Amino acid sequence: MRVPLSWLAEYVDLPPGTSLEDVHAALVRVGLEEEDVHTFDLEGPIVVGEVLEFVEEPQSNGKTIRWCQVRVAPDGERAADGGEPVHGIVCGARNFFVGDKVVVTLPGAVLPGPFPIAARKTYGHVSDGMIASARELGLGEDHDGILRLSTLGIDAPVGTDAIHLLGLDDAAVEINVTPDRGYAFSIRGVAREYAHATGAVYRDPAGQVEATEVATDAFPVEVRDEAPIRGRVGASVFATRIVRGIDPARPTPAWMVARLKLAGIRSLSLPVDITNYVMLELGQPIHGYDLDALQGGIVVRRAQPGETLETLDGKVRTLDPEDLLITDDRGAIGLAGVMGGASTEIGETTRNVLIEAANFDPVSIARTARRHKLPSEASKRFERGVDPAIAAAAAARVAQLLVDLAGGTADAGGSLLHAAPEREAILLSDGYITELIGVEYTSDEVRDALAEVGGRVTAVDGGLEVVPPTWRPDLTGRAELAEEVARLLGYDRIPSVLPVAPPGRGLTRSQRVRRSVADALAAAGATEVLAFPFVTEADNAQFGSTDGSPVASVKLANALDASAPYLRRSLLPGLIGVARRNLSRGLTDLDVFELGLVFLPETGRAYGSAELPIGWERPSDAVLEELDAGIPAQPRHVGVLMTGDLRPKQPGRAAEPAGIADALDAVRRIAHAAGAEVEFAQGSHHALHPGRTAEVRVADRLVGYAGELHPELAAAADLPRVVAVAEVDLDAILELADPSVEARPIGTLPAATQDLSLVVAAEVPAARVAEAVREGAGELLEELHLVDDYRGQGVPEGAKSLTFALRFRAADRTLTAAEASEAKLAGAALAAERTGAAIRE
The missing domain is CATH 3.30.56.10 (Phenylalanyl-tRNA Synthetase; Chain B, domain 1)
Incomplete structure (x- = not known):
């Protein structure tokens, strides 16, 4: 909410010299967070000038300029910039005439931008200033012609300070209004809060509106709501006033234009500006109808199936049965509390106006605005709650301004359907x-x-x-x-007291493991990212299945991006998007990961079919079970992507580019942090490189894949040829891990190290061989890891030689070489039995 200080000062006393910072500080004390300050960013001299004469001069570029003589000070007096009373000014606009009063920015002035004004030679003349348009002054967007003061109803003496005359010396503070404090979306509410903070005298603007006689039959209004929300009808209060004989062509006063501009609303026409002005002042949204365009009385009702409405923005909208409408005898003429209809819009020919000030149900208005993607200043206030007792006063305030500014005549009384409900004690x-x-x-x-x-x-x-x-x-x-x-x-x-955490209520095991996994990956140099969970159907087919075939996906009914309306089945599309974006900005070496949910619906099963419960009562256990049944499985995955050099080139050391080995190491870190033993086996995945893809298994259960992205997919995403990726199901790993795993104490006695080379068929996974050696070697084996995979001369065709480094240690004695050899050979024997491996000579 933007609050002009001159407007605020009408309803609460601001001490002399009060700054924008002072007002912000006062409002912060009562919980209204400061956002920004807004001014017109103008510096004088900017004065009222009179066009004495001009000569039109065609130019070689096809443009015609006017060489103008403009009086900027009374005869015999110096101009505000110290110059002569008449200035020669070059102007490209052609919408003004001799005798017009205009706004002249003299040398030394500064316009928003900043754009300093100085005397300069142009088109063969020295232009001693500039005649300004509305946009150049920050008053509006009109830049097609000069601002003629007569169009604003202003006739001020030549030389008058135009900044003060047009209200351009005003400024506004902007505050953040939380959803529970909708009353602060008004000058009325903010002035009250300022009074709370400072003790200043508060004058309620609603109390300054002249009371009018209320008659229920001044204009026929009926609320016919057959589908109430929260047990309340859509409109609890509906006030109307009628003003006849207005002149819609009258200009909006400059002070009102300036205040609306500072408040973030552009001036449209006098009747519309008045309704917006009162909305900002009192917090009550107002709508005006062309009375002569209405057919019969007004009925407030819900929309009928298939009913349509053309709103003020020119769009024809198909309505929902829950939408609350304003209708007359011919049908819908407005979306209640959101936007009016085009058929009854106040226009240039409007002479008689019906003013509507109603109180609509917040839930109904919020749902309608979101359903039609139609947020408005009115809906923003209604969905937070509008004072139901202010409607009649707001309608009367609009009528008063239409009489004073638009020349209308208000009917003697107004109508009020229902009174504001009494609050419970x-x-x-x-x-x-x-x-x-x-x-x-x-x-x-x-x-x-x-x-x-x-x-x-x-x-x-x-x-x-x-x-x-x-x-x-x-x-x-x-x-x-x-x-x-x-x-x-x-x-x-309020004293600052650190609360004591109740015993036994720490993080869950799942939460601890997720943090450990993130810490382990970050400690290894990876950066955690958060990608959007929205993907295309092709992304889900590509990465959500092993063979690229179409899979069941959750499609959003109201997607943020129509090109990506599905929820992800894999984290990799998001990580690829992150990598692509970073590479386009020159970051060629990447190591990123994400922990997030994926959505895995079952084929042929309908989700989201359960009826949503009402939001103001706690659902029963049966309703909650039905809702849970309508939600697809959402396991938590961990995705990793690496490309470029993970370790950069250094003196005496070559760069180490990312590859499949790094993806496997990342999976090992994840498993280690989760307390699980992970195994790898040769695998295949449609999105990964053939031959460089590993299945990730825990307790012989497939929990993910690791490898290198298929080169064709990498090229399609503008990524390097080698992109290491991995994705595992963290929930599954957590389920299969042994929560009782304890750290092994560090041995203090000497270790015995030996190597073991085994020849085995090429299709046998190294992990199976290592598992057999580990089991056969027994408790003396402390560590085993693969150091070489050789295929070539000296090894039979179709076979490979696997070399393992073994470390043996006993907890109670120093091992002999014979004991270590015996354990090694026992491991080799079991590997031979299970995999056909033979010791390489």
Whole structure:
């Protein structure tokens, strides 16, 4: 919410010299976070000038300029820049005439940009200043012609300071409004909060609107809601006023244009600007209808199946039966609380206006705005809660401005369908707030704070009875009232106490393992990334199945990107996108990983078919089970991608590019952090390089793949030819890991090391051979790892020689070479039995 200071000062006293920073600091004290400041970024001299004469001069480039003589000061007086009262100015616009009053930026002035103004030679003349357009002054987007003051209804003396005249010396603070404080989306609400923070006198703008007589039959309105949300009808209050004989061509006053601009709303036309102005002032969205375009009275109802509406943005929208509509005898004329319809829009020929100020149900408006992707200033306020007691005053305020500024005549009375519902009283027992907040508040402090918020406070036996104000729908219970007391009396009074964690409530095993895995990969030099989970159907087929065939995927009903509407079955498409983006920015050496969920629906099974429960009651266990059954499996995976040089070139050491070995090492780190024993076997995957793909197994169960990305896929993604990747199911690894694994103590006695070379058929996985050697060697074997895989001269064709480094150690004695050899040969014997391996001579 942007709050112009001149507007704020109308309803609360700002001390002389109050700066934007002072206002922000005051609002921060009551919990309104500062966002930004906004000014017109203008420096004078900028004055009112009068066009005395001009000569049109065609140029060789086809353009015609005007050489103008402009009076910028009264006769006999110096101009604001110290120059002559008449300046020669070159201008390219042609929408002004002799005698027009215009805005002249004199030498020394600075326009937004910044764009300094100086006398300069152009088109054969020395242009001593510039005649400004609305956009150059920051007032709007119109840059086609000069801003003529007569179009704003202004006739000021020549030489008048145009910055002050047009309200361009104003400034605004911007605050962040949280969803529970919708009342702060108005000058009325922010002024009240500023008064809370500073103790300044607050003047409610709603109380300054002249009261009007209310008649239920001033204009026929009916609420016919057959599908209420949360047990409430869509419109709880509906106020109308009628103003006749307006002149829609009248200009919007400069002060209103400036305030709207600072508040982030552009000026459109006087009637529309007035409705926007009152919305910002009071927080009540207003809609105006061309009264003569209406057919019959207004009916508020839900949409019918297949019904359509052309909204003010020119789009024809197919409506949902839950959408709340404003209708007349011919059908829909507006999406209630979101956007009006084109058929009753106020235009250049409008003379009679029907003003609508209603209170719509927040849930209904929020769902409609999101369903149609149609956020608006009105829906932003309605979905956070609008004061139901302000509707009649807001309609009267619009009528007053249409009379004063547009020359209309208001009908004597207005209509009000339903009154604001009475808020229920909340019982606040003595000592409750002190016990909850931990601060000793006196009863007088509590009573005064709640009264300052706007509540009606009554003393009762054992405490206070508080009726919250109508503009605070978030105050629904004792805890909310306690929070208000703490907020207004100062958060600095609350002591800082570090809470003690309850025993036995630490991280779960799954959470600890996820952190350990992330730490292990990061410690090895990888960078954790977070990719979008949205992919194409081709991505799921490519990486979500081993053979590239189509697979079942979850398709989003309301995707952020229509080209990627599916939830991922694999982390690799996201990691490839991350790599591609980083490579395009010059980062050629990458080692990234992601921990995230994948979505694995079963083929032929419908998901998401369960009816969603209402949001204001806790669902039953049966409903929760039905909802859970409608959710596909979502295991947590770990994905790794490496490309380029993992270890850069150094003096005396060549660069080490990433490859399959690094992918396997990453999987080993993941398994080690999870406490699992991992095995690798030759595998195949449609998206990975043939011959450079390994199956990852834990307890003989397939949990993922590691290898190198298929070169064709790498080329299609603009990646290098060699891209090492791995993806494993962390949930499956966690399930299969032994949670009781303990660290082995470090041996203190000497170790015996030996090598073992075995010749085995080429198709036999090295992991199977290593497993047999490890089991056959027994407890004396401390460590085993593969150091060589040789195929060539001296080894029979179709076979390979695997060399293992073995380390033996006993816990209670020094091993002899004979004992180590005996254990090694026992391992070789078991490998021969299981895999046909033979010791290489």
